[in-house]
Amino acid sequence: MGGGTKRAEDPDAPLHAVALELLGGVGPARKERLAVLGIRNVHELLCTLPRRVERWPEWTPLANVRALAAPRPKAASAEEEALDGDDEDGSGESLRVRGGIVRFRFSRFAGRSLVRATLGDPSGELDVLFFNQPWLRERFRKGDELDVLGRPTWAGGPAFVASRLGFTDSPLPAPGTLTPVYASTEGLSQEMLRTLCLQALERFGARLHEPIPAAVLAEHDLPPLPEAVREIHAPTGELQFVRARRRLGLEPLLALQAGIAARRAERKRTAALALECDERLALELERHFPFEFTRGQREVVRELREDLARGIPMRRLVQGDVGSGKTAVGAWACLLTARAGAQCAFLAPTELLAEQHFRGLSGLFERAGLRTALLVGSLKAAARREVLEGLESGAIAVVFGTHALLGSPVKFARLALAVIDEQHRFGVAQRERLFDKGRDVHGLLMTATPIPRSLALTIYGDLDVSTLREKPPGRSRIETRRIQAPRDLVELLEPRLERGERVYWVVPRIDGEEEDAPGAEQRFARIAKGPWARYGVELAHGRLPSEERGARLERFRRGEARVLVATTVIEVGVDVPEATAIVVESAERLGLAQLHQLRGRVGRGRLESACYLMGKRSAAERLELLERCDDGFEIAEEDLRRRGMGDLLGLRQAGENLEGLDGDGLDLGLFDTARRLVAAQPGLVERYGAARPLS
Ligand code: ADP
Ligand code: MG
Numbered sequence: 092m093g094g095g096t097k098r099a100e101d102p103d104a105p106l107h108a109v110a111l112e113l114l115g116g117v118g119p120a121r122k123e124r125l126a127v128l129g130i131r132n133v134h135e136l137l138c139t140l141p142r143r144v145e146r147w148p149e150w151t152p153l154a155n156v157r158a159l160a161a162p163r164p165k166a167a168s169a170e171e172e173a174l175d176g177d178d179e180d181g182s183g184e185s186l187r188v189r190g191g192i193v194r195f196r197f198s199r200f201a202g203r204s205l206v207r208a209t210l211g212d213p214s215g216e217l218d219v220l221f222f223n224q225p226w227l228r229e230r231f232r233k234g235d236e237l238d239v240l241g242r243p244t245w246a247g248g249p250a251f252v253a254s255r256l257g258f259t260d261s262p263l264p265a266p267g268t269l270t271p272v273y274a275s276t277e278g279l280s281q282e283m284l285r286t287l288c289l290q291a292l293e294r295f296g297a298r299l300h301e302p303i304p305a306a307v308l309a310e311h312d313l314p315p316l317p318e319a320v321r322e323i324h325a326p327t328g329e330l331q332f333v334r335a336r337r338r339l340g341l342e343p344l345l346a347l348q349a350g351i352a353a354r355r356a357e358r359k360r361t362a363a364l365a366l367e368c369d370e371r372l373a374l375e376l377e378r379h380f381p382f383e384f385t386r387g388q389r390e391v392v393r394e395l396r397e398d399l400a401r402g403i404p405m406r407r408l409v410q411g412d413v414g415s416g417k418t419a420v421g422a423w424a425c426l427l428t429a430r431a432g433a434q435c436a437f438l439a440p441t442e443l444l445a446e447q448h449f450r451g452l453s454g455l456f457e458r459a460g461l462r463t464a465l466l467v468g469s470l471k472a473a474a475r476r477e478v479l480e481g482l483e484s485g486a487i488a489v490v491f492g493t494h495a496l497l498g499s500p501v502k503f504a505r506l507a508l509a510v511i512d513e514q515h516r517f518g519v520a521q522r523e524r525l526f527d528k529g530r531d532v533h534g535l536l537m538t539a540t541p542i543p544r545s546l547a548l549t550i551y552g553d554l555d556v557s558t559l560r561e562k563p564p565g566r567s568r569i570e571t572r573r574i575q576a577p578r579d580l581v582e583l584l585e586p587r588l589e590r591g592e593r594v595y596w597v598v599p600r601i602d603g604e605e606e607d608a609p610g611a612e613q614r615f616a617r618i619a620k621g622p623w624a625r626y627g628v629e630l631a632h633g634r635l636p637s638e639e640r641g642a643r644l645e646r647f648r649r650g651e652a653r654v655l656v657a658t659t660v661i662e663v664g665v666d667v668p669e670a671t672a673i674v675v676e677s678a679e680r681l682g683l684a685q686l687h688q689l690r691g692r693v694g695r696g697r698l699e700s701a702c703y704l705m706g707k708r709s710a711a712e713r714l715e716l717l718e719r720c721d722d723g724f725e726i727a728e729e730d731l732r733r734r735g736m737g738d739l740l741g742l743r744q745a746g747e748n749l750e751g752l753d754g755d756g757l758d759l760g761l762f763d764t765a766r767r768l769v770a771a772q773p774g775l776v777e778r779y780g781a782a783r784p785l786s
Contacts, residue, residue: 106134106295114290116283124279125287136291137299137320138342139284141271144332148187148240149266154214156188160249187266188217188251189238197228207246210237218250227256238263269326288324296321302778303768311764313338337761342779344765349779352769355553356776358404363531364507365402368427376426379455380419387411387561391420394557395535399427404526405533408514410540411559412723413691414566417537420559421510422452424535429461429488433507437491438525440516442467442637443644447666448512449491456489466492466501469637497524508533515540539691540684540727569694571702571718573711574674580703584672588626588653593670595692596656599680601632608677615656627652633660662688668696674703679710683730686714687723 101108109132111117111125130136190210198205204225209218219239221227238257244250257263264270273284301308301315308315314322314334322335368376373392377384384392391409398405411417425435437452439445445467453463464478464487481487485504490496506529511522514536526532536554574580584594596614603610609617615630629643629652640660647655648667655661655670662685673693678686686704694700704714716729769775 102298106137106298107132109133109295111136114287114294116287116290121279121283124276127276128274128279133291133295136288137295137324138339139273139288139323140336140339141273141323143272144269144326144329145272146329147264147266147268147270148185150189150238151186152214153188153190153210153212153217156186156217156243156251157215157249159186160243160245160251162245185240185242185254186251187238187240187263188212188219189236190217192231192233192235192237194233195228195231197225206231207250208237210239218246218248220244220246220250220252221256222252230258235259269329269332271324271326271332285324292321292324302775303772307768307771308338313341340761341765341768344761345769345775346779348765348769349776351553352773352776358406358553361404361531362402363404363533364428364431364433366399366427366431366507368396368400372427376423376430379426379459380423382419382563384419384423385416385559385561385563387559388416388420388423391557391559392423394555395420395424395427398555399424399533404531405535406554407534407557408536408538408554409557409559410538412562413539413688414695415539415559415562417539417559418448418451418512421512421535421537422455424508424533425489425510426456426459426461428508428533429456430459431507433505434482434485434487434503434529435489435508435510436496436503436506436525436528437489437510437512438496438517439491439493439512441660442469442493443641443660443665444512445491445493446641451666452489452491461488462486463489463491466490466495467637468493468495470495494521497521501528503528505529506532508535510535510537512537514538539688539723565697566694567697567699568721569690569700569702571690571704571721573714573718574703574705577676577705580674583701583703584674587672588623591650591653591669592672592698593647593650593667594654595661595670595673595689596654597659597661597673597675597689598656599659599677601634601658603677611656611658614676618654618656623654626654628654628656630656631660632658659685659689661692665692666695667692669698670695671698671700672703673701674705676705678704678706678714680706683713683716683726684723686717687721687726690717690721 111122111130111132113133114136117125125131125136128139130139188210190212193209193211193216195206195208198207203222206221206224206227207218208221208227208231209216219237219241236259239251239253240255240263241251241253244252255263271285271288273281273288275281275284296317299317299320301317303313303315305315312334313319314331316338319335319338322331323339326332326335373396377389377392395405395407398407409417409420421437425437428435437445437448439448446465449463449465453465456463462481464481466475466478466482470478478487478490479500479502482490483502483504495501509522509525509528509532511517511525511534514522515538522534522536526534574583588594596618598609598611598614600608600610602612604613611630611632615628618624619628627646627650629647631640631643631647635643643652644655644661644665646652647670650669659681670693673689675681675686675689681689690702693702702717704717706714716726720726769779
């Protein structure tokens with residue numbers, strides 16, 4: 092598309108391939124501004140969703156505007172007062188006035204030019220202020236009729252700051268006209284966007300075609316694409332606009348679902364190791380674990396058995412609240428696979444977690460005669476070489492590790508199963524990289540950030556989903572309370588420490604100067620100097636070399652330090668059953684799902700546990716939800732509602748191009764519609780799958 096030279100336009104080219112430069116007024120600079128908004132071709136311009144639609148108001152008599160203008164006490168001068176809050180696109184609570192010019196004068200203020208025109212209508216007179224439009228001085232004539240959109244202000248007297256101006260020979264839209272309001276960006280005004288969209292509509296609108304059959308559209312009450320695009324940029328009514336927006340909102344969702352469907356079809360064509368496992372063998376494998384599986388774990392194991400026996404690569408997502416015992420399920424699948432003579436990779440997002448899985452599970456595998464290894468970035472060269480050799484020769488049956496497992500030097504003799512823990516921390520592309528290390532690898536993904544099942548199905552459409560709802564027996568509810576000041580905690584925590592229990596003290600930032608919001612370093616220094624020094628205090632955060640961090644965590648695990656001050660590095664996975672209390676400072680900095688994850692660090696053994704949250708008043712409402720609710724699903728749903736989907740699913744973090752999928756206007760029902768449309772019409776896979784690859 093790039094190139095810069097204007098080519099003759101191919102009338103059959105899909106609009107995705109039509110360069111923006113073909114539009115009048117678009118050169119390299121403007122093209123760059125448009126790219127900031129994610130608009131790179133004519134199709135994307137036409138599908139640009141306005142935020143809302145605005146109806147041009149009726150005129151307000153000048154005397155009524157005078158009555159609305161009130162002096163603001165703090166401004167130093169009349170002009171400063173008027174400048175303050177001057178907004179560009181004339182949106183918000185704009186009023187509209189009209190009248191003849193009685194007189195006007197020009198001045199400068201704070202580097203800005205100001206034209207002040209006094210308008211008159213039968214109700215009275217009003218000063219209208221035009222900032223930064225010095226040319227108006229030449230244009231205005233006494234007696235000219237002006238039509239102005241703006242807002243009341245005070246500039247030594249009642250006045251009006253203009254944002255849009257119409258003359259008799261270049262009028263503003265009539266009252267009642269609807270105008271779309273776009274998400275504009277610096278250097279690209281609302282006016283410019285509107286003009287470009289209308290131009291694109293006029294020249295290319297006829298080339299849009301609707302791939303969805305009319306009957307299906309009717310069923311969902313959606314307008315066809317060409318009509319929707321017209322309604323979006325030149326709305327004829329609010330209701331039509333909303334319907335059109337829903338149709339256009341479907342476009343990125345169709346692309347997402349098409350990508351998913353393409354991957355699924357690809358997978359179905361391949362053949363994977365078929366792992367037979369009857370009831371007897373399933374139970375025998377379970378006996379390798381130091382506990383009996385819960386009913387929920389057994390249910391997931393049954394689903395895994397079916398998946399793995401099929402000879403098609405498995406793609407299963409196990410979602411379960413923190414502490415529901417997902418690791419054991421993953422390990423069970425590894426045991427089955429490794430005993431059949433194939434290799435397994437167990438991937439975790441942090442070294443801490445990978446090491447912990449390795450430490451916790453290697454004994455179990457070794458006792459079954461299976462060699463295990465750990466592969467993380469901080470491994471010394473010699474040790475690393477040994478692991479790589481063991482994987483390539485097939486001597487190592489199960490490898491635990493981090494992103495280091497994804498690198499190209501890592502080769503397997505016969506990788507058959509990849510378990511990906513905390514999978515939302517990885518992008519689709521990263522997952523696929525691991526799957527590509529073997530022929531037709533089975534994939535088991537695990538996450539403790541549960542999302543509603545229907546949503547999981549539509550987003551991770553190429554995954555089957557299992558849900559672990561129940562927790563292992565003997566878990567007590569974690570009492571959760573908001574705490575005002577650290578000193579209130581002494582009484583609450585002291586008895587625990589005295590009994591030998593452990594306490595996590597989480598501070599989101601590593602450094603922090605403020606007295607009431609210290610960083611982890613400062614909090615650690617204060618506690619370590621205080622009376623709790625006798626219990627042993629440790630500090631862990633992301634800036635420490637991982638070896639050092641691991642050693643400190645180990646001291647905490649063994650009880651040599653009973654207090655661990657840490658950042659959110661301990662958020663996922665860390666499993667120390669003797670830890671019975673967690674304190675989170677500055678909780679307003681963290682999302683609900685994240686706080687719930689942190690809370691899951693305690694309550695892992697049979698000991699009664701507690702979570703204490705400290706945070707700004709602004710977070711009170713969110714923290715209250717945590718106080719009364721310990722269902723990760725409910726919390727995740729609330730988080731979804733509040734923060735938009737990208738964050739929750741880690742999609743943005745994984746660098747995936749899903750803009751437009753999150754935010755306030757998200758309509759979950761549309762997700763499902765997109766999924767069903769793509770399932771019913773294979774043609775859509777080709778059309779949308781190619782337009783916007785997922786990874
Ligand atoms: P998560 O789902 O958060 O990854 P884990 O797999 O870390 O949870 O399990 C949490 C704790 O529960 C671990 O200490 C684990 O050993 C223990 N656990 C798992 N399954 C069972 C079970 N069936 N019975 C008793 N304890 C279990
Ligand atoms: Mg886990």
